[in-house]
Amino acid sequence: MSILKAHNISKKFKNLEVLKGIDLEVNKGEVIAIIGPSGSGKSTLLRCLIRLETIDRGSIEIDGQPMVTEASDGHSVYASEQNIRVLRKKMGMVFQNFNLFPHKSVLENIIEAPIIVNGLSREEAEAIADQLLQKVGLAEKRHSYPCELSGGQQQRVAIARALAMNPDIMLFDEPTSALDPELTGEVLRVIKNLAEEHMTMLVVTHEMGFAKEVANRVIFMDNGVIIEEGTPEQIFDRTQHPRTKAFLGQILRS
Amino acid sequence: MELDYILNSSIAILKGFKVTYGLFFSTLIFSLPLGLLVALARISRYRILQVVTGTYIWLLRGTPLLLQVFFVYFGLPALGLTLNNMTAAILAFALNYAAYFAEIFRSGIQSINKGQYESADVLGLTYAQTMRRKIIPQMVKRVLPPVSNEVITLVKDTALVFGIGLLDVLRTAQIIVTRDFDITAFIIAAVFYLLNTAILTFIFRKLEQRYSYYTT
Numbered sequence: 115m116s117i118l119k120a121h122n123i124s125k126k127f128k129n130l131e132v133l134k135g136i137d138l139e140v141n142k143g144e145v146i147a148i149i150g151p152s153g154s155g156k157s158t159l160l161r162c163l164i165r166l167e168t169i170d171r172g173s174i175e176i177d178g179q180p181m182v183t184e185a186s187d188g189h190s191v192y193a194s195e196q197n198i199r200v201l202r203k204k205m206g207m208v209f210q211n212f213n214l215f216p217h218k219s220v221l222e223n224i225i226e227a228p229i230i231v232n233g234l235s236r237e238e239a240e241a242i243a244d245q246l247l248q249k250v251g252l253a254e255k256r257h258s259y260p261c262e263l264s265g266g267q268q269q270r271v272a273i274a275r276a277l278a279m280n281p282d283i284m285l286f287d288e289p290t291s292a293l294d295p296e297l298t299g300e301v302l303r304v305i306k307n308l309a310e311e312h313m314t315m316l317v318v319t320h321e322m323g324f325a326k327e328v329a330n331r332v333i334f335m336d337n338g339v340i341i342e343e344g345t346p347e348q349i350f351d352r353t354q355h356p357r358t359k360a361f362l363g364q365i366l367r368s
Numbered sequence: 369m370e371l372d373y374i375l376n377s378s379i380a381i382l383k384g385f386k387v388t389y390g391l392f393f394s395t396l397i398f399s400l401p402l403g404l405l406v407a408l409a410r411i412s413r414y415r416i417l418q419v420v421t422g423t424y425i426w427l428l429r430g431t432p433l434l435l436q437v438f439f440v441y442f443g444l445p446a447l448g449l450t451l452n453n454m455t456a457a458i459l460a461f462a463l464n465y466a467a468y469f470a471e472i473f474r475s476g477i478q479s480i481n482k483g484q485y486e487s488a489d490v491l492g493l494t495y496a497q498t499m500r501r502k503i504i505p506q507m508v509k510r511v512l513p514p515v516s517n518e519v520i521t522l523v524k525d526t527a528l529v530f531g532i533g534l535l536d537v538l539r540t541a542q543i544i545v546t547r548d549f550d551i552t553a554f555i556i557a558a559v560f561y562l563l564n565t566a567i568l569t570f571i572f573r574k575l576e577q578r579y580s581y582y583t584t
């Protein structure tokens with residue numbers, strides 16, 4: 115069953131066309147890795163899906179509901195702010211730079227949105243937060259502040275914070291790229307655990323080992339288009355596409 | 369004799385406290401929130417608010433504070449609004465300091481990383497919730513040093529109100545000096561300003577310490 119469906123989406127920054135007609139369908143429980151060279155539009159794609167950027171053309175449906183539709187002239191028309199709010203609640207996002215709220219403790223970072231956006235009581239929110247902190251292995255950091263945590267720990271808090279809103283789909287934009295190499299493992303392990311629980315996820319990553327192991331499907335993007343998609347084996351082991359080959363060759367060499 | 373004179377002069381000058389402190393605290397009470405409102409309007413997406421607040425800041429920072437005090441006290445009656453001199457001083461000072469605070473707050477708000485807005489946004493917080501809970505609290509920490517500067521300047525700027533006949537600390541001291549041909553009263557006034565500055569410096573240092581529980 116499809117939880118997210120993007121059709122023919124295009125996005126321009128001024129005159130630079132960054133997404134050039136992307137089609138993407140995400141099924142419930144799927145883990146999709148998005149790979150591709152820097153500047154190919156991977157972040158922009160995720161940001162458009164969660165409406166941190168608006169698209170110029172094409173349509174996006176979340177859980178069968180239109181967030182943005184394509185008018186007859188091809189231009190995108192967004193749903194009402196109110197409807198978009200409802201749809202965006204189904205999505206969570208984790209950023210490369212964590213973006214935790216530095217003036218709030220770990221616990222407060224996690225419980226604030228459930229309380230003020232979802233209307234949970236403080237007790238309910240704390241119970242969820244504690245459960246999630248347990249899950250990401252940071253129960254003892256409940257009262258710490260982000261500046262007291264390592265990058266890997268901060269990112270795990272950011273994941274818990276997103277999960278606390280109980281999203282149907284999680285978007286990860288290079289969740290380990292800002293981390294020292296020895297800290298990537300702990301974050302990838304958390305994402306892998308989520309995959310085992312069948313959380314639907316779109317993960318932009320340069321961690322090819324992780325993509326191979328965890329993803330059901332791999333999408334290779336270059337220059338604003340999806341060049342190729344398939345199972346990890348199809349992309350990593352049997353690709354015939356010269357650009358995919360070139361990209362993977364380069365990654366493996368570095 | 370000498371000590372007696374200092375004591376008596378000090379008591380006389382104490383009367384000026386009422387004006388100086390009255391103006392100082394009233395200015396802060398009105399100008400800090402007004403400055404925040406102006407800053408928020410300045411960065412809002414409404415062009416009209418940007419232009420109005422931009423002009424306001426330009427006018428108030430671009431002319432002498434004393435001129436603004438004169439304008440409110442002597443000029444507004446021509447427009448049908450007559451204020452007593454203390455009210456006029458408070459109004460002019462509050463509007464003037466709000467312009468400076470607005471610029472400090474604006475730059476503080478704009479120094480906050482874009483990622484803070486984005487993570488609040490994807491968590492479903494509205495713009496107002498984001499500003500109130502995320503951006504403004506972080507801004508406060510960042511603007512403490514420049515705000516402290518302004519507040520210390522304000523202590524001394526209050527002396528400008530001699531221009532509309534208010535008897536503040538400095539004016540009271542000046543009257544005594546002229547009467548007695550003795551500058552002791554000026555020294556007492558200087559000590560008064562220095563003490564206040566020391567207290568404010570201390571308070572702001574404490575505030576900065578209080579916000580040092582986190583770094584960004």
Ligand SMILES: Nc1ncnc2c1ncn2[C@@H]1O[C@H](COP(=O)(O)OP(=O)(O)O)[C@@H](O)[C@H]1O
Binds near residue numbers: 150157158
């Ligand atoms: N806000 C923006 N304004 C202008 N150009 C942008 C903006 N965001 C991204 N770009 C440009 O869009 C292209 C794709 O960027 P991005 O989606 O970040 O790629 P990736 O995540 O694959 O590295 C790049 O050329 C980048 O410079």
Ligand SMILES: [Mg+2]
Binds near residue numbers: 156157158288
């Ligand atoms: Mg990117």
